Amino acid sequence: MTRSEKMPWYQGPTLLHHLENVHIASDRDLIHLRFPVQGVIRPASAKKFHDYRAYSGQILGGVMRPGDEVMVMPSGFTTRIKSLELAGKPVAEAFPPMSVNVSLEEELDISRGDMLCRPGNPPSAGQDIDAMVCWLSDQTVLNTGARLAIKHTTRMARAMVKQLHYRLDVNTLHRDDQTQGLKLNEVGRVTLRTTVPLFFDEYRRNRSTGSFILIDESTNATVGAGMINGPAVER
Numbered sequence: 001m002t003r004s005e006k007m008p009w010y011q012g013p014t015l016l017h018h019l020e021n022v023h024i025a026s027d028r029d030l031i032h033l034r035f036p037v038q039g040v041i042r043p044a045s046a047k048k049f050h051d052y053r054a055y056s057g058q059i060l061g062g063v064m065r066p067g068d069e070v071m072v073m074p075s076g077f078t079t080r081i082k083s084l085e086l087a088g089k090p091v092a093e094a095f096p097p098m099s100v101n102v103s104l105e106e107e108l109d110i111s112r113g114d115m116l117c118r119p120g121n122p123p124s125a126g127q128d129i130d131a132m133v134c135w136l137s138d139q140t141v142l143n144t145g146a147r148l149a150i151k152h153t154t155r156m157a158r159a160m161v162k163q164l165h166y167r168l169d170v171n172t173l174h175r176d177d178q179t180q181g182l183k184l185n186e187v188g189r190v191t192l193r194t195t196v197p198l199f200f201d202e203y204r205r206n207r208s209t210g211s212f213i214l215i216d217e218s219t220n221a222t223v224g225a226g227m228i229n230g231p232a233v234e235r
Helices: 015-021
Strands: 039-041 054-058 069-073 078-086 099-104 115-117 124-135 147-152 155-168 187-200 211-216 221-231
Touching (some): 187 221
Antiparallel strands (some): 054 099, 069 115, 155 187, 211 221
8 A cells, every 4th residue: 555665676656556547448359349149139018119129248349339230140141230229228339348239220030149240350260169278176177078068258059178288387387298187277278179169269369259168067067267279270
């Protein structure tokens, strides 16, 4: 809270001052539109809200405005944004991390797990993913061939560990490529194969679309957290 007389060599701000003033929005991606659909909003009264349909979710990247052209993944169909609503009120634009309802000019087949993006600027889409995983379970070990559930943005799927490349020693950054598995709090590089395509970015570009969690289907416990490096490349 206050400067110490025993540290005359330190000229920086106090810890409390730094925590209260640090800029925390620098990691938001305002260029690449990423809107994973969380739910489809249909009216309870068809007479009062005739033909109303909106898609709810949290914006993870980019800026959305009425009239903007968007593409739906995985179908690839394009349309334009008809309106944006926040807490039931129309807004002129929306950006991360706002949660909004999006109405489109055309009726398309869109459901939970689909993603809205810009035409010509989509995220990567694929079932083979290269990622760094931190293992969070003290009951099991992550090894090659493990089968787990994966949750990425609003999409759920099943995943298999195709290959465990190495364990990373967080103290020395040494890569142990002879490891047989990851134990509690250990970090390693893996290749995952998912049952359905995921729409993702590199973690360094977008932390929200570049991260995921792994779930033990037998206990429903979160056993791993991952950061996506990119699409897996055959070695």
